[in-house]
Each structure stands twice: as C-alpha cells, then as structure tokens.
Amino acid sequence: MIKSSAEKVKIVDILDEDELYRRIHPSWQKNNGKISSGAFITKPHPVSIDIAKLTTPIKTLSNFPDHWLVSLITKIVRSIGLDACHNPRPENYAHGLIKGKINKTKARRLAESASLVIKK
Amino acid sequence: MIHENISSQKKPDSPFSLNIGERRKHVLGTLQVPEDTRITKSNSYNVCVHYEEDEISCILPSVEFFEFSNKDDWVATWIDIPFDSFQDNYSEAIKKVNDTTKFAKNWDSYGAERISVMTASRAINFLYESLRALNNCGITLPKPFTAPCPDGSIQFEWEKENKELEVVIPHNIGDKISFLQIEGDDYKEGIIDHPSELVEYFL
Numbered sequence: 434m435i436k437s438s439a440e441k442v443k444i445v446d447i448l449d450e451d452e453l454y455r456r457i458h459p460s461w462q463k464n465n466g467k468i469s470s471g472a473f474i475t476k477p478h479p480v481s482i483d484i485a486k487l488t489t490p491i492k493t494l495s496n497f498p499d500h501w502l503v504s505l506i507t508k509i510v511r512s513i514g515l516d517a518c519h520n521p522r523p524e525n526y527a528h529g530l531i532k533g534k535i536n537k538t539k540a541r542r543l544a545e546s547a548s549l550v551i552k553k
Numbered sequence: 554m555i556h557e558n559i560s561s562q563k564k565p566d567s568p569f570s571l572n573i574g575e576r577r578k579h580v581l582g583t584l585q586v587p588e589d590t591r592i593t594k595s596n597s598y599n600v601c602v603h604y605e606e607d608e609i610s611c612i613l614p615s616v617e618f619f620e621f622s623n624k625d626d627w628v629a630t631w632i633d634i635p636f637d638s639f640q641d642n643y644s645e646a647i648k649k650v651n652d653t654t655k656f657a658k659n660w661d662s663y664g665a666e667r668i669s670v671m672t673a674s675r676a677i678n679f680l681y682e683s684l685r686a687l688n689n690c691g692i693t694l695p696k697p698f699t700a701p702c703p704d705g706s707i708q709f710e711w712e713k714e715n716k717e718l719e720v721v722i723p724h725n726i727g728d729k730i731s732f733l734q735i736e737g738d739d740y741k742e743g744i745i746d747h748p749s750e751l752v753e754y755f756l
Contacts, residue, residue: 458661460653461700470719470733471700471708472661478703481663497662537719537733538740 442526445487447517449508452485453529454493454550457501468503468547473531473540480531480543484519488527490550503547505531513542643680646699646709650676653701666705669724676707676722679730682748690752711755718754720745 461469515533653668697709705724717735
C-alpha cells in the first residue's frame, strides 16, 4: 500500500515556548539593528519560518550568506492573533508557517518582537 | 527654472511608450507640464522614464535637460529645480527603489515576487509628491528607509521624534496606498488617497 506523504512525515506540535527562525534579506536590515516590517508582508502567502528545535541557525542560513537570522517566540506570535504550525517540505523538515491574516500592524509587531540570532 | 518647447497640447494616457532615436523608451504616469507654460495649468510631474522593459535608467527626467518625442511630434523639454531638491533628499531611496526592480523572483529566499517597474515608478512618484507637500508646509522629514516586500510592494518608513510612519506602495495598481502610523503604543492603519496626506501625520 502506498502511504500518503502526510503519513510518512511526522508533524510536530509547536509549543508556546518554541522559537521560530526567519531569514532576513539584506534590504530589510536597518542600520540600528532593527528589521523592517516589510519582511512580513507576504500576502497572500503565509510567512515561512523554520522551527528552531528542528534545525540550527547555521542550517537555516546555509546558502544565504548575506541574510540575518531572527527568531520569534511562538507565544508572542499567538498573542497577536496569529499561529505557527509545522509544515515540513522534502528539502526542509524544519519548515513551518505563520498562519493568519497579517495586516500592517501585525507585520510591525512581528518585526518588533524578532530577536537577532545571527547578524552578518 | 526653464520650461519650454511644449509643441503640442496632446497629453498621453498612462502608461504610454514613445521612441527617441533608436532607443525605445517608456513613460509611466501622466506627463504634464508646469503651470508657467502656455499649454496647461497642471503642475504635476508624474514622470518616469526607463530605457528597457526591466530596467530604469532615469526616473526623474527633469534633473537634466530632456526631450521627448513620439510619432505625433509631441515634444516636452524642461529643467526643473524642485527635482534637484528631491534628488538631494531622497537619492538614497530612489537608488534602493531602482535596485529592487533588479531583484529576481524569490529574492528573499522564500518565494518573493519581483518588484515591477510600475510599482517602482508609483513609489517614486509618491516620494516626490509627498516631499512637495511637506515642503509647502515647512515640514522636513528624515530620509526614509526603503524596503521591498515579498508580495511585490515597496515600503517606506519614516521616524521623527516619537512618531513613525510606514507607507506601503502596493504592487497591484488597483490597490490603494496604505499606511501604519505609530505613536507610542498607538497603532493606526489606513489608506492614503494622495501623497499630500503625509503632512497630516507629521504636523
């Protein structure tokens, strides 16, 4: 019997304390070390992230030498009316999504809550 | 300083294209002439010229002496001082907007859309119109931070004292320009119908 991909890949629960990684393109990097909320204006698509407990900062940044890496705390993401889920891809088991409608205010709050993990 | 040689009252629709010499050019937006010309009372400068489909070579034609001509013999030649001021204030932003149009699809590594020349043109027109409105009111703003967005839009960000303003120029020409105003813990979102409304947020 052929199993569906959903059956083959284990989906992990995202806990409030889980960290979520997102790469930050150079054009979103401000001189003061903050990042632009533009990084989270992805509509109509959800925001892609990596689940920190399933990867490493180096792995998430591999192939992207100019990017910064920031982390978001799931509890904060949920506190602004969004959610995070595990969405593994063949090339990246740690891949996840921030779900929910992200308006300007929410994009800004995500940017404000992001902590710098790696700054190039 | 000098506005002259408007040889026709014909005003092209937006966008339109024309030919100068051997190089094909596109003019985005509505080309209008200053009020001190004999042709029109308009004082808008919503002009963006680029030489190839995907590359902007010159966004502000009035910084130097330019001449446009199409099959209908439509010609406009002018030098415009306010644009010099615009360049001084926003040259960094203009350069970044131009640069973003060269990003390939997936530039952010998460599947981001390309920033179109049309969006870039709209963004720079917004900057120019807002600067003019602010100048008229004696308001000076710091240079904006410019960020391309993964959905193909362009965002400008200003910070002045305890106020911040983020303005999104959408990639879809039919969508309105939106803003987020931040003052302390207050966040206010809305739509900007005209760039001159930027004045309200920094009075």
